[in-house]
Structures are given as C-alpha cells and as structure tokens.
Amino acid sequence: MRRTDRFPVKGANSLWHIYQTVPFFKVMKNFVVIQLGRYSPSLPFKNWLYRTFLNMKVGDQTSFALMVMPDVMFPERISIGKNSIIGYNTTILAHEYLIDEYRIGDVVIGDRVLIGANSTILPGVHIGNDAIVSAATLVHQDIPAGSFVGGNPMKIIYTAEEMLKRNNIQLEKTL
Amino acid sequence: MRRTDRFPVKGANSLWHIYQTVPFFKVMKNFVVIQLGRYSPSLPFKNWLYRTFLNMKVGDQTSFALMVMPDVMFPERISIGKNSIIGYNTTILAHEYLIDEYRIGDVVIGDRVLIGANSTILPGVHIGNDAIVSAATLVHQDIPAGSFVGGNPMKIIYTAEEMLKRNNIQLEKTL
Amino acid sequence: MRRTDRFPVKGANSLWHIYQTVPFFKVMKNFVVIQLGRYSPSLPFKNWLYRTFLNMKVGDQTSFALMVMPDVMFPERISIGKNSIIGYNTTILAHEYLIDEYRIGDVVIGDRVLIGANSTILPGVHIGNDAIVSAATLVHQDIPAGSFVGGNPMKIIYTAEEMLKRNNIQLEKTL
Numbered sequence: 001m002r003r004t005d006r007f008p009v010k011g012a013n014s015l016w017h018i019y020q021t022v023p024f025f026k027v028m029k030n031f032v033v034i035q036l037g038r039y040s041p042s043l044p045f046k047n048w049l050y051r052t053f054l055n056m057k058v059g060d061q062t063s064f065a066l067m068v069m070p071d072v073m074f075p076e077r078i079s080i081g082k083n084s085i086i087g088y089n090t091t092i093l094a095h096e097y098l099i100d101e102y103r104i105g106d107v108v109i110g111d112r113v114l115i116g117a118n119s120t121i122l123p124g125v126h127i128g129n130d131a132i133v134s135a136a137t138l139v140h141q142d143i144p145a146g147s148f149v150g151g152n153p154m155k156i157i158y159t160a161e162e163m164l165k166r167n168n169i170q171l172e173k174t175l
Numbered sequence: 176m177r178r179t180d181r182f183p184v185k186g187a188n189s190l191w192h193i194y195q196t197v198p199f200f201k202v203m204k205n206f207v208v209i210q211l212g213r214y215s216p217s218l219p220f221k222n223w224l225y226r227t228f229l230n231m232k233v234g235d236q237t238s239f240a241l242m243v244m245p246d247v248m249f250p251e252r253i254s255i256g257k258n259s260i261i262g263y264n265t266t267i268l269a270h271e272y273l274i275d276e277y278r279i280g281d282v283v284i285g286d287r288v289l290i291g292a293n294s295t296i297l298p299g300v301h302i303g304n305d306a307i308v309s310a311a312t313l314v315h316q317d318i319p320a321g322s323f324v325g326g327n328p329m330k331i332i333y334t335a336e337e338m339l340k341r342n343n344i345q346l347e348k349t350l
Numbered sequence: 351m352r353r354t355d356r357f358p359v360k361g362a363n364s365l366w367h368i369y370q371t372v373p374f375f376k377v378m379k380n381f382v383v384i385q386l387g388r389y390s391p392s393l394p395f396k397n398w399l400y401r402t403f404l405n406m407k408v409g410d411q412t413s414f415a416l417m418v419m420p421d422v423m424f425p426e427r428i429s430i431g432k433n434s435i436i437g438y439n440t441t442i443l444a445h446e447y448l449i450d451e452y453r454i455g456d457v458v459i460g461d462r463v464l465i466g467a468n469s470t471i472l473p474g475v476h477i478g479n480d481a482i483v484s485a486a487t488l489v490h491q492d493i494p495a496g497s498f499v500g501g502n503p504m505k506i507i508y509t510a511e512e513m514l515k516r517n518n519i520q521l522e523k524t525l
Contacts, residue, residue: 013287015238015260016218028216031241041378043366063365065447066381066422069264072241085365085447089419091293093310097240097260099287112363112449118441118470120293120311135443136470136488136502138311138325150488152311152327152502188462190413190435191393203391206416244439247416266468268485272415272435274462295468295486313486313500327486327502 002124002141004096004105014102021102022073030054030072038067050075059083059111071095074104077123081111087135088117096123110145132163177299177316179271179280189277196277197248205229205247213242225250234258234286246270249279252298256286262310263292271298285320307338352474352491354446354455364452371452372423380404380422388417400425409433409461421445424454427473431461437485438467446473460495482513 009017019027033053037046046064050056054075059082067089070078077094080086086109096103105124109115113127116135127133127143134150134157143149146160158166184192194202208228212221221239225231229250234257242264245253252269255261261284271278280299284290288302291310302308302318309325309332318324321335333341359367369377383403387396396414400406404425409432417439420428427444430436436459446453455474459465463477466485477483477493484500484507493499496510508516 012236013238013258013260013289015240016236016258018218018238024216031216041374041381043368061362061366063363063368063447065365083363083366083449085363085449088441088443091263093263093292096291097238098289098307099258099260099305114363114448116446117443122310130449132448134488134490134503135472136311136486138309138327140309150503153309153325187411188413188433188435188464190415191411191433193393193413199391206391266438268438268467271466272413273464273482274433274435274480297485311486313484315484328484328500 002105002122004103004124006101006103008101013097013099015097018073018097027073030075034070034072034075037064038069054078056080062086065090065117068092071107071123077104077106078109079106080109081113081129083111084109084113084115086115087119090115090117090119090121092121094123115139116150130160177280177297179278179299181276181278183276188272188274190272193248193272202248205250209245209247209250212239213244229253231255237261240265240292243267246282246298252279252281253284254281255284256288256304258286259284259288259290261290262294265290265292265294265296267296269298290314291325305335352455352472354453354474356451356453358451363447363449365447368423368447377423380425384420384422384425387414388419404428406430412436415440415467418442421457421473427454427456428459429456430459431463431479433461434459434463434465436465437469440465440467440469440471442471444473465489466500480510 037049040046043063047058050058056075057079062080062084064086065088068086069091071094074094108126110129112130115133119137121139128145130146131143132148137150137154138152147156148158149156212224215221218238222233225233231250232254237255237259239261240263243261244266246269249269283301285304287305290308294312296314300317303320305321306318307323312325312329313327322331323333324331387399390396393413397408400408406425407429412430412434414436415438418436419441421444424444428442458476460479462480465483469487471489478495480496481493482498487500487504488502497506498508499506
C-alpha cells in the first residue's frame, strides 16, 4: 500500500478545483523551474534549481537526465539520496487527483539508485538504496534495496541476493 | 476488437503520404491548439479550446491535466463525458498509420472516468462511466464501466462489482 | 542479451561525468537538431536533418512521426531501414548510463518496420524487417522479422508464421 494522505472533495472532480488545493502562483513557479531543469545541460545547476526553488531533497552527485518531470504541484514531497540517476523523461508524482478525492504522498528514493528512462513513479513509494529500475517501469509499490525491477505493472526481476550472485559471476569472468 | 475504419495505401507507407490523408493546414492548426492546451494553466480555457478549434466533445467539468496530447490529426473523433480527469501527458490517439494502410477510430470516454498519467489510449476504444485507469496504461481494448484497469498490456485489476465491495469495506472502516 | 560496449567509471555515477564521456558541443548540437526534428511537419526534411547532422542511417521513405526522440548523445549508433514508421514520441536509446559504468550499443531497425507511439527502444537491439511493435512497448530484446510484439516487458504476440496466417484469412474474407 502506498503512503498517501487523502482529501475528499465535494461537487466536481478534485482536479477541477486545483487552485483551491494548491496556490496558483506555486504551480506557476514550479512549472517555470521544472521547464528550466528539464532542458538544462548542467547537472549541478539542476540540483541547485530543484533544491532552492522546489524544496526537493537532492543528494550530492545525483544526476537528473534530460526532461525529467518532478511533480509540478508538490515537488517538496520528493526526496532523493546521493549518487543516484533519474533517467530521461521520468515522471515523479507526489499527488494523484481522483474524481472524489485527492491524495498526496512522499516519494523517497535512496542512494545509488538507477531509474531507467520514461519511468513513472507514483506518490507514496520508497525506493531502497542501490535499486535498479528498468526503463519504462510503473513504480506503483516500494522497491527493496539492491533489487532489479521493471515492467508495467512493476515486478521484481532479481532480488538483491540474486543481483549479488550475478555480479560475482560476472566479476569472476572478468578476472 | 477496436472499432476502426481502414484505408489501404499504395507505394510508400501511409505516414509518408500524410498530407494526402489529412490536410496540412488542419494538422498545423491542431498542433498549435494542442500545444496551447498542453501548457495552459486554466482548465476551463482548455475545454473551450478543444471544443472550439478541435471539435472534440468535452463534457462539463472534465479536467485535462498538464501536457495531455489529443490526436493531432483527427481530434474530432474524441469524445469525453462530464466530470472526468485525463491525467498528465496522456496520449489519446484516434488514428494509427501502418505500413500498407491507415486506420481511424472514435475514442469514447464516459463520465467520471479517471485516466492516470502517461497512459496511451488507442483508436476505437470505449471507456465506460466511472472507470479508473492506472497511470502508464496502454488502453488497447474497451474498459467496462466502473472497473479498475492498468498495465501494459491492460488488464482488469478489479471489476465494477469488486470495486463496489472494496469501497463499501472502506466506508465501513471510516464510520 | 543486448549488444552493448561497457565502460566502467570511478567515483560518482557515469551520468555525473557526462561531458567526459561525450563532448558538450556534440550533445548541444544533437539537442538542437532533435528538437527541430521532433516538431518539423515535413518528413523528408526530418530524414535529411537526421542523416546530415546526427549521422543516423535512415532509409528512403522512412517516416518519423511527431516528437520522436532519437538518442541525444550517440544518435550515430541508430540505423533504420527503408519504408519504416517510427511512431509518435518514441524514444530510441543508444546509451545507458548506470551508477558504475555506461554502455553504448547500436540500434538496428529493418525495412517496413512499424513502431507504435510512446515506445522505448533500448540500446543494442535489432528489429527485423516487417516487424510490428505495438504502442507503448519496451523493446528490451531483439524482435524477429515479421512478428508482432508488444507489452512491458515486451512479448511476442504473434510470430511471423501466425501473422502470415492471419493476413491470409483476412485476405480471403475480403475476396
């Protein structure tokens, strides 16, 4: 179960009421910062932008690829450890707006995590250290540290133990 | 089976002949309108744009999130009911251009439907009222009213009956 | 197994070192060319752009749909045959940057291949002639000529033999 706080709405769907749930100027500011970040060629500059203007937690040497899309409404709910890679055009959502309620949840990504291109990360998930997420994955549940996951819906392809064994076999071949 | 009309082509693939199948100025006009809509912060303005310039049917209070991509060639084949949400960067296709033919089909989305972010909807599908479509879903077949679907390929995760049961259990817990 | 060359890195992750692995001005030039190509309404112009400035191999009459995204770092590793269609917003990757190494691999796409919208093609795969790739597919392995594939992870939906049989049945119905 993903960790989200739920807020029921009355009348029209929750997105129709968007600026009652999040200030218009916050969304505009976030949008401009995110667009700058999506196309910036400097990785350290992106991290500075995201930390300073989006209040995202971004660890040292974490690398955002081209066109990554952090949540435009609640980016301050996103936390990423150090030395991780967020792949091309990955969407990190901290909100979901349903017909009769909206939900907000923290996304917590660990250290040395690799997220493949075009992935979608849903609100309220935790991704453990050293996890590897294949391209185009829908991350709808937590990912254990060190595991290799992928698919839509996401499945564990190799557990941390299996990954260790595979890496050791590869290392032996190299030596 | 999706509902599409098929038009065979001779010689090169159908997309190579694009402006013989749809007028150049129509595509240009649609493209400009869609780009405006993709980035517009006002939801009522988007609906007006899409109804007026794309001839899409869009019901009252239906909410298009950021960067939704309606079909750039045949958006008039898209119909969405009222009080629905189309999630971030969802692609709604009313055409498919194959090597030796092209196909056009209506996309019909009901009332109070939720489409999750980054989904792809193929031409010729019907999505019933109150359906919930998970993020990143490939909608390649019809979706029964009230059901919860997701995945690539799309599968029914909960039928309408199961959704009702789940909602009742949740309601009882709240009371 | 995809065909990639592997380059280990020391210290921070490989993407953090991006401009030590590929010249800054090459990435900038590629980015500008790709953005022009993504939004150009003329298909022959796109092919000229990609051949001339990205050193991609693109066969006659091959059609790139709107917003296709060739690899921004190593597009010269992409080769596409003649009379193929690359669908809307498809991502063709020739690189993958992991935490402790980066990998580069050729993407080879045959003649009369159809790639559906929103697909992601990973480095080092070969796609055989006349293959059909469904929308939103993650192409993480080779695709045999003439087959119909889709899903995430990708699966063969119909083999070349099954496709032939299906086409013959359809032809008989038409006659």
